[in-house]
Amino acid sequence: MRAIDILKTAIGNSFRSRLRTSLTVIAIFIGAFTLTITNGLGAGINNYIDSQVASIGAPGVMNVTKPVEATDATDGPKPYETSSPSEVSSGTGQPGATVLALTDDDLTAIGAVEGVTSVDPRVAVRPDYIEYGDAGKFQLNVSPLSAGVQIELAAGATLDQNGNELQIVLPTTYIDTLGFESNEAAVGKTVTIGITNALREQTTVDATVVGVQEPTLLGASPSINNALTTALYDAQNVGIPTDSANQYAAATARFDPASTPAQITQLKARLVDAGYAGTTVADQIGTFQSVIDGIILVLNAFAVIALLAAGFGIINTLLMSVQERTREIGLMKAMGMSGGRIFALFSTEAVFIGFLGSAIGAGVAMLVGGVISRVLANGLLKDLAGLQILTFTPSAIITVLLLVMGIAFIAAVLPASRAARQSPIDSLRYE
Amino acid sequence: MTTSVLSTRNLTKQYGSGSARFDALTGVTIDIAEGESVAIVGKSGSGKSTLMHILALLDSPTSGELDVDGVAAAKLKGTRLNALRNRTFGFVFQQFFLTPNTTVLDNVMLPLKIAKIGTRERKRRALEALEQLELSDKAKAKTTELSGGQKQRVVIARALVNNPRIIFADEPTGNLDSATSAVVEDLLFRLNQEKGITLVIVTHDEELAARASRRIYLKDGCVVDGTEVAA
Numbered sequence: 001m002r003a004i005d006i007l008k009t010a011i012g013n014s015f016r017s018r019l020r021t022s023l024t025v026i027a028i029f030i031g032a033f034t035l036t037i038t039n040g041l042g043a044g045i046n047n048y049i050d051s052q053v054a055s056i057g058a059p060g061v062m063n064v065t066k067p068v069e070a071t072d073a074t075d076g077p078k079p080y081e082t083s084s085p086s087e088v089s090s091g092t093g094q095p096g097a098t099v100l101a102l103t104d105d106d107l108t109a110i111g112a113v114e115g116v117t118s119v120d121p122r123v124a125v126r127p128d129y130i131e132y133g134d135a136g137k138f139q140l141n142v143s144p145l146s147a148g149v150q151i152e153l154a155a156g157a158t159l160d161q162n163g164n165e166l167q168i169v170l171p172t173t174y175i176d177t178l179g180f181e182s183n184e185a186a187v188g189k190t191v192t193i194g195i196t197n198a199l200r201e202q203t204t205v206d207a208t209v210v211g212v213q214e215p216t217l218l219g220a221s222p223s224i225n226n227a228l229t230t231a232l233y234d235a236q237n238v239g240i241p242t243d244s245a246n247q248y249a250a251a252t253a254r255f256d257p258a259s260t261p262a263q264i265t266q267l268k269a270r271l272v273d274a275g276y277a278g279t280t281v282a283d284q285i286g287t288f289q290s291v292i293d294g295i296i297l298v299l300n301a302f303a304v305i306a307l308l309a310a311g312f313g314i315i316n317t318l319l320m321s322v323q324e325r326t327r328e329i330g331l332m333k334a335m336g337m338s339g340g341r342i343f344a345l346f347s348t349e350a351v352f353i354g355f356l357g358s359a360i361g362a363g364v365a366m367l368v369g370g371v372i373s374r375v376l377a378n379g380l381l382k383d384l385a386g387l388q389i390l391t392f393t394p395s396a397i398i399t400v401l402l403l404v405m406g407i408a409f410i411a412a413v414l415p416a417s418r419a420a421r422q423s424p425i426d427s428l429r430y431e
Numbered sequence: 432m433t434t435s436v437l438s439t440r441n442l443t444k445q446y447g448s449g450s451a452r453f454d455a456l457t458g459v460t461i462d463i464a465e466g467e468s469v470a471i472v473g474k475s476g477s478g479k480s481t482l483m484h485i486l487a488l489l490d491s492p493t494s495g496e497l498d499v500d501g502v503a504a505a506k507l508k509g510t511r512l513n514a515l516r517n518r519t520f521g522f523v524f525q526q527f528f529l530t531p532n533t534t535v536l537d538n539v540m541l542p543l544k545i546a547k548i549g550t551r552e553r554k555r556r557a558l559e560a561l562e563q564l565e566l567s568d569k570a571k572a573k574t575t576e577l578s579g580g581q582k583q584r585v586v587i588a589r590a591l592v593n594n595p596r597i598i599f600a601d602e603p604t605g606n607l608d609s610a611t612s613a614v615v616e617d618l619l620f621r622l623n624q625e626k627g628i629t630l631v632i633v634t635h636d637e638e639l640a641a642r643a644s645r646r647i648y649l650k651d652g653c654v655v656d657g658t659e660v661a662a
Binding site for chain 2: 001002005009012016327328330331332333334335336337338341423424425428
C-alpha cells in the first residue's frame with residue numbers, strides 16, 4: 001500500500017465509526033483548547049510585561065542604593081558617627097523605607113566597582129504643580145528618563161537627553177485634565193512647572209511638551225529630560241548648604257548591556273561587597289514574569305493531564321477498532337499487506353484523530369480567545385493600554401498540534417502493534 | 432507438460448501440546464499442477480481447512496515441506512512472502528470477508544491498493560473484474576446492501592482482480608442457496624478453464640467436488656482414497 005493510500009484509508013476508517021471518533025475527538029479538543037488558551041494567556045501577558053520592561057528600564061542599567069546596616073535585635077543602638085551619612089527615603093520599596101544617602105564619595109566608589117562603566121546620581125526632584133494655560137494647577141510627580149529607556153508614545157517624539165531644551169513627555173491621562181484638545185495638540189506646547197526651594201520660595205520653570213506617552217504598568221507619571229531635571233534640581237536646591245545638597249537616594253550604574261545573567265549576578269555580588277545594593281529593572285519586573293510563568297505552567301499541566309486522558313481515549317478507540325476489524329486485518333495480511341503497513345495504517349488513523357481534535361481545539365481557542373481578548377481590552381483591562389491578554393503565536397499553535405499528534409501516535413503504538421502482529425489465519429478464524 | 436505449482440511432502444500440523452495435543456494433519460503429501468482444479472474434500476475436523484491455509488501460506492506446518500513454484504515456502508519471509516501472497520493467490524471465503532460500510536468497488540480494489548497500483552489503473556481493473564461478474568451496476572453500492580450471491584460474486588471479483596495464478600475457495604457455496612451456488616460454481620470453473628487459473632476448492636459438498644478435475648479426500652489429517660470417506 002502506498003503512503004497516500006494509507007493516509008486516505010486511515011482517514012476513511014476513522015470516519016467509519018463516526019460516534020466513536022467524534023467522542024475521542026471531543027476529548028482531544030478539550031485538551032488542545034485548554035492548552036492553546038493557557039499558552040495564549042502566557043504569551044499575551046509576557047509580551048505585555050516585556051514591552052513594559054523595555055519602557056521602564058533599558059538593559060545595562062542598574063539602580064544602586066546603600067542599604068541601612070541592620071542591627072541585631074539583641075544589640076543596642078550603634079554608636080553615633082559624625083561622618084555617617086543621613087538616611088533618606090528610598091522612594092522605592094515599602095512606604096517609609098529608608099536607605100543611606102549616597103554621597104559623592106559613594107559615587108566614586110560605585111564607579112570603581114569592576115564592571116560598572118559609568119555612574120550617575122539619581123536626583124529626586126519634587127515639583128509642586130504643573131499648569132497649562134488657565135486650566136488650573138495640578139499635582140506633579142516626575143521621573144527622570146534614564147538612558148536607553150523606551151517609552152510607548154501616543155503622539156510626538158521622545159525626549160532629547162543631550163540637548164539644552166527643557167523637555168517633558170506627558171502621559172495620555174494628563175492631556176484632558178491640563179486642558180489640551182488632543183494628544184497631538186499637546187505636542188509643542190509650553191507648560192509651567194512650579195517648584196519650592198529650601199527657603200520655602202516657589203519658583204517656576206517652563207518646559208516644552210515633546211510627546212505623549214501611553215500609561216505603563218507601574219503608573220503614569222510624566223518623564224523629563226536631563227536638561228529639565230537639572231533645571232528643576234537647581235531650582236529646588238536654592239538655599240540648601242552645599243554639603244547636604246550633594247546627597248542622593250540612589251545612583252544609576254551602567255554596565256555592558258550584553259552582560260549575561262551570570263555576569264549581572266557577579267556584578268551585584270561585587271556591589272554588595274562594596275556595601276551597596278544593585279537592582280535591575282528585570283529584577284523588579286522579572287518577579288511578575290516568574291509568577292505568571294508559574295501560573296501558566298500549572299494551567300498547562302492541567303491541559304496536558306486532559307490530553308493524557310484523551311490519549312487513553314485514543315488507545316481505547318483504536319483497540320476497539322482493531323478488535324472490530326480483526327477479519328479485515330487478516331484479509332489484508334492474506335492479500336500480502338505487511339505488518340509494518342498495518343501498523344502505519346492504524347497509527348495514521350490515531351494521528352489523524354489527534355490532528356482533527358487539536359486543529360478544531362486550537363482553531364476554536366483562537367476564535368474564542370480573539371473575542372475575549374477584544375472584549376477585555378475594551379472593558380476590564382481598558383486601563384492597561386497595549387495589553388492583548390490572549391496572544392496566539394504560530395509556533396505555539398504548531399507546538400500544540402505536534403504535541404497532541406505525538407500523544408496520539410504514542411497512544412496508537414499498543415493497538416497498532418497488536419494489529420500488526422496478528423497472524424492472518426487467526427484473524428480470519430476470528431468470529 | 433504441466434508443472435507443479437504447489438507440492439507438499441509429509442506435512443503435519445499440530446495444535447496444542449501434551450494431553451491437549453491435536454493432530455490436524457498427519458503427513459500429507461500432494462502435488463497440484465498448474466491449471467488444475469482440485470477439490471479437497473472431507474468432513475469437518477478432517478483437516479481440510481488447515482491444509483488449505485498451509486497451502487495458501489496463511490499458516491505454517493509443524494513439520495514437512497511445502498514448495499510454491501519450486502521454492503521452499505519456509506524460506507519465504509517478509510517482502511517476498513507478501514509479494515507472493517499478493518500476486519499469486521486469490522481467496523474466496525465462505526464468510527465473504529467483505530469490509531462493511533464501504534463500496535463494492537473499494538472492496539474489489541483492496542488487493543490492488545496493497546499492490547501499490549495507481550488510483551486510475553486500480554479503478555479500471557476493478558471495474559473490469561466487476562464487469563466480468565455482471566456487477567458493474569453495483570460498483571457504488573455498499574456491501575451490506577447486497578444479497579448473498581452478489582456478495583460472493585464481489586468476493587470472486589476481488590479474488591481475480593490481481594490476476595492470480597491460484598484461487599483458494601473455502602466452502603465457496605456454504606452460505607448460498609442451491610440456485611446461487613450453481614452460478615458461483617459456474618463462475619469459478621469457468622475462470623479455471625478459460626484463464627487457466629489453478630483452483631483449489633475446500634468443501635464437504637460432494638456435488639461441488641465432483642465438478643473438479645481431481646479430488647483429494649482427507650480423513651483425520653490423512654489423504655485417503657475416495658471410497659473410504661464415502662463409507
